[in-house]
Amino acid sequence: MNLKQLVGIEAAKYVEDGMIVGLGTGSTAYYMVEEIGRRVNEENLKVIGVTTSKATEKQALALNIPLKSIDDVTHVDVTIDGADEISKDYQGIKGGGAALLFEKIVAESSKKNIWIVDESKMVDYLGAFPLPVEVIPYGSTQLLNLFAEKNLHPILRRDDNGTIIQTDSQNYIIDLHIGKIEHPHQLADWLIKQAGVVEHGLFLDTVSTVIVGHPEGVETIQVRD
Numbered sequence: 056m057n058l059k060q061l062v063g064i065e066a067a068k069y070v071e072d073g074m075i076v077g078l079g080t081g082s083t084a085y086y087m088v089e090e091i092g093r094r095v096n097e098e099n100l101k102v103i104g105v106t107t108s109k110a111t112e113k114q115a116l117a118l119n120i121p122l123k124s125i126d127d128v129t130h131v132d133v134t135i136d137g138a139d140e141i142s143k144d145y146q147g148i149k150g151g152g153a154a155l156l157f158e159k160i161v162a163e164s165s166k167k168n169i170w171i172v173d174e175s176k177m178v179d180y181l182g183a184f185p186l187p188v189e190v191i192p193y194g195s196t197q198l199l200n201l202f203a204e205k206n207l208h209p210i211l212r213r214d215d216n217g218t219i220i221q222t223d224s225q226n227y228i229i230d231l232h233i234g235k236i237e238h239p240h241q242l243a244d245w246l247i248k249q250a251g252v253v254e255h256g257l258f259l260d261t262v263s264t265v266i267v268g269h270p271e272g273v274e275t276i277q278v279r280d
């Protein structure tokens with residue numbers, strides 16, 4: 056079993072009958088969704104899933120996990136999602152899979168957030184992983200210029216064919232190759248104030264529990280209630 060599968064299966068243990076569960080996006084969250092699907096089908100687990108991307112929605116539907124839109128629930132009990140980086144003070148970067156907007160909306164509606172990662176995602180400081188910023192297409196060149204002026208080293212995300220990637224909301228992603236983010240809260244506050252920025256991938260003071268996969272086994276870190 057690989058480390059992503061290990062933490063995905065471990066996190067699914069936190070899901071109980073009657074819960075509304077936020078289902079994250081990415082190659083690690085994939086295994087958690089598979090395990091919840093297995094429990095729904097084999098153990099008659101009764102849950103409602105709230106998905107964070109079209110990809111996860113497709114996976115959950117194929118597994119017959121009952122789903123509701125975030126707009127049709129009053130709250131989410133727990134959201135389980137991956138992360139691109141987690142710093143030593145448990146701040147995170149997400150959005151490598153371009154799902155950061157829905158992921159943040161669901162995370163902010165959740166009583167608890169569990170992040171599942173392999174040990175390579177645990178870092179001292181955020182920023183070696185390029186910080187994704189979701190922007191509307193209109194004015195995105197102006198934002199690229201602004202970010203470049205501020206030495207944030209922006210690159211518009213494209214696929215291997217050079218086509219600009221669009222999110223589930225038809226927005227663009229600008230990745231900021233910062234290297235080391237000294238003051239994540241300041242950067243987050245500045246980014247969200249720029250016209251055209253829809254959301255950024257700094258997930259600050261969000262996570263309740265981090266489940267880290269090591270070759271020796273699973274480490275569970277309780278960060279906040």
Ligand SMILES: O=C(CO)[C@H](O)[C@H](O)COP(=O)(O)O
Pocket residue numbers: 079080081082083084136137138139148149150151152153154155158
């Ligand atoms: O934020 C995300 C998607 O927008 C993912 O959770 C993050 O990119 C981690 O993905 P993976 O588990 O595939 O490494």
